[in-house]
Amino acid sequence: MNAISSFTASLPGACAQGLIWGIMALGVFLTFRVLNTSDLTVDGSIATGGAACIMLIRSGVPAWTAALAAACCGMLAGLVTGLLHTRCRIPAILSGILTQLALYSVNLRIMGSKANQPVSVDKYSLMLSQRYVRAAGLSNPIPLLVMIISALIGLAYYFFGTEIGCAVRATGNNRVMARAQGIDTDRATILGLIVANGLVAFSGALLSQYQGFADVNMGRGAIVIGLAAVIIGEVVFGKLLALNFALRMSSVVFGAIVYYIVLQLVLALGLNTNDLKLISAVIVAAFLTLPNMKGGDRDA
Amino acid sequence: MLEMIDVCKTFNPGTVNEKVALDRLSLRLEEGDFVTVIGGNGAGKSTCLNAVAGSFAVDSGKILLGGVDITHMPAHVRAKYLGRVFQDPMMGTAPDMWIEENLALAARRGKKRGLKWSISERERAEYRELLAPLGLGLENRLQTKVGLLSGGQRQALTLVMATLKKPQLLLLDEHTAALDPKTAAVVLELSDRVVQEHSLTTMMVTHNMRDALAHGNRLIMMDEGRVKLDVRGEEKKKLTVRDLLEVFEI
Ligand SMILES: Nc1ncnc2c1ncn2[C@@H]1O[C@H](COP(=O)(O)OP(=O)(O)OP(=O)(O)O)[C@@H](O)[C@H]1O
Numbered sequence: 001m002n003a004i005s006s007f008t009a010s011l012p013g014a015c016a017q018g019l020i021w022g023i024m025a026l027g028v029f030l031t032f033r034v035l036n037t038s039d040l041t042v043d044g045s046i047a048t049g050g051a052a053c054i055m056l057i058r059s060g061v062p063a064w065t066a067a068l069a070a071a072c073c074g075m076l077a078g079l080v081t082g083l084l085h086t087r088c089r090i091p092a093i094l095s096g097i098l099t100q101l102a103l104y105s106v107n108l109r110i111m112g113s114k115a116n117q118p119v120s121v122d123k124y125s126l127m128l129s130q131r132y133v134r135a136a137g138l139s140n141p142i143p144l145l146v147m148i149i150s151a152l153i154g155l156a157y158y159f160f161g162t163e164i165g166c167a168v169r170a171t172g173n174n175r176v177m178a179r180a181q182g183i184d185t186d187r188a189t190i191l192g193l194i195v196a197n198g199l200v201a202f203s204g205a206l207l208s209q210y211q212g213f214a215d216v217n218m219g220r221g222a223i224v225i226g227l228a229a230v231i232i233g234e235v236v237f238g239k240l241l242a243l244n245f246a247l248r249m250s251s252v253v254f255g256a257i258v259y260y261i262v263l264q265l266v267l268a269l270g271l272n273t274n275d276l277k278l279i280s281a282v283i284v285a286a287f288l289t290l291p292n293m294k295g296g297d298r299d300a
Numbered sequence: 301m302l303e304m305i306d307v308c309k310t311f312n313p314g315t316v317n318e319k320v321a322l323d324r325l326s327l328r329l330e331e332g333d334f335v336t337v338i339g340g341n342g343a344g345k346s347t348c349l350n351a352v353a354g355s356f357a358v359d360s361g362k363i364l365l366g367g368v369d370i371t372h373m374p375a376h377v378r379a380k381y382l383g384r385v386f387q388d389p390m391m392g393t394a395p396d397m398w399i400e401e402n403l404a405l406a407a408r409r410g411k412k413r414g415l416k417w418s419i420s421e422r423e424r425a426e427y428r429e430l431l432a433p434l435g436l437g438l439e440n441r442l443q444t445k446v447g448l449l450s451g452g453q454r455q456a457l458t459l460v461m462a463t464l465k466k467p468q469l470l471l472l473d474e475h476t477a478a479l480d481p482k483t484a485a486v487v488l489e490l491s492d493r494v495v496q497e498h499s500l501t502t503m504m505v506t507h508n509m510r511d512a513l514a515h516g517n518r519l520i521m522m523d524e525g526r527v528k529l530d531v532r533g534e535e536k537k538k539l540t541v542r543d544l545l546e547v548f549e550i
């Protein structure tokens with residue numbers, strides 16, 4: 001196969017992966033842009049989501065229920081990071097790293113001390129699978145993912161328009177002001193981290209079903225992909241940012257899709273999968289540099 | 301109304317940077333007092349206001365507000381009693397949120413926040429009416445990000461937010477210091493108006509002695525974390541800038 005046809009053949013897969021990681025990127029967007037902190041829990045909580053989901057499905061729990069339970073596990077991880085950060089006053093980045101580290105052991109325990117646990121689409125009824133990514137019809141994961149993401153963005157849009165949601169946004173935007181307006185900024189921060197890691201773990205649950213296994217290392221470098229999606233979304237779809245919150249979230253998901261398409265393109269050009277992490281870092285660095293190259297200031 | 305009893309605060313105790321900011325500060329404000337606070341740089345004026353607002357825990361002493369002991373109350377809890385405007389126009393508002401969202405946040409100070417939509421159409425109309433008298437045109441820009449406003453516009457908005465829910469005590473910390481003279485005068489006049497309208501108990505820190513004399517019914521001069529001068533009523537009316545400078549020198 002030549003490069004072009006192998007690239008086009010990989011497009012549906014790239015879209016599906018982009019959509020799944022887009023959910024994860026929504027979580028990163030929440031902490032990075034809305035709460036204005038860097039949360040590194042995600043590398044761990046995405047694997048937690050995958051591990052919990054696969055093990056639950058293997059023990060006979062319906063896939064949807066398993067995925068929701070996985071999201072709850074991610075929320076717990078977010079809670080831990082939040083408590084470390086607000087109650088123990090550990091800097092946010094370090095709190096996230098600590099939780100992430102701890103989760104590695106937790107994830108191994110969840111998976112019965114195995115680094116990898118498969119779930120076969122032949123044996124279990126899964127929400128989605130890579131196998132059908134080029135299939136026509138309802139088994140194709142892409143329409144399902146689009147529906148899930150629309151629902152999530154709708155929910156998030158509503159939530160951040162409510163009194164509590166506004167309190168979380170104000171906390172990320174100006175802590176001093178938030179506290180002066182009677183907002184418990186610690187609780188708002190914890191809440192934001194819980195929601196974010198819930199999304200991340202849910203994305204992990206979808207990812208593990210999609211690829212047919214959970215792996216203890218599946219989250220390595222996830223934060224970079226999440227940030228990439230957020231930033232690519234802002235660079236490429238930046239003009240929409242002024243419009244509203246829902247569009248900003250959509251642009252994050254599009255950012256994730258763009259990321260995976262660019263990745264496929266680079267692979268089609270002959271680089272191999274061992275170089276993936278290097279390529280990811282280069283893509284992110286490139287997109288992080290881009291806005292600064294335009295010269296104008298982006299503070300406004 | 302407000303009672304501070306022997307309040308002490310030392311920053312960085314036990315280090316070379318140790319700084320006694322409040323030295324057994326005692327102060328009693330009566331209901332409706334409008335106190336202007338002056339004093340040199342580092343006298344402890346901001347620290348005094350921050351102690352009341354709960355920005356940090358005081359080392360010793362007691363702070364009572366309306367008879368309630370707030371010494372150990374977390375800042376966000378006592379926020380329900382307090383309205384604050386800061387020196388830095390960036391401090392009092394959330395720049396990435398709309399004007400109406402900022403106001404809606406202020407309207408819920410001290411109330412439980414739930415999953416209700418954050419602002420109602422009725423509130424919007426209220427806010428428009430509230431902003432119109434400022435003469436800044438903010439009433440037509442409810443859905444503008446506050447970050448796009450000028451410093452003066454932001455301070456005016458912060459003042460409206462601070463008094464949207466009538467506070468027991470209004471704390472103004474050099475809130476016109478960052479503004480050009482004309483805007484400063486407008487914001488100061490506006491402060492006078494809201495304070496009178498709601499007969500708010502107020503503490504206003506300023507470096508401008510003329511302003512300190514022209515506003516309020518009581519004047520306090522602070523020095524080294526204590527009250528050095530405290531004049532009120534008729535006595536304050538007779539005070540001149542020259543008198544203040546004399547005390548300042550001592
Ligand atoms: N967070 C802090 N950490 C360490 N030292 C502080 C802190 N806040 C205030 N100080 C010190 O406490 C003293 C009193 O400061 P404060 O800000 O109350 O002075 P001020 O009267 O408001 O002065 P200014 O007129 O310059 O605003 C100063 O010496 C200052 O350096």
Ligand SMILES: [Mg+2]
Pocket residue numbers: 345346347
């Ligand atoms: Mg000061």
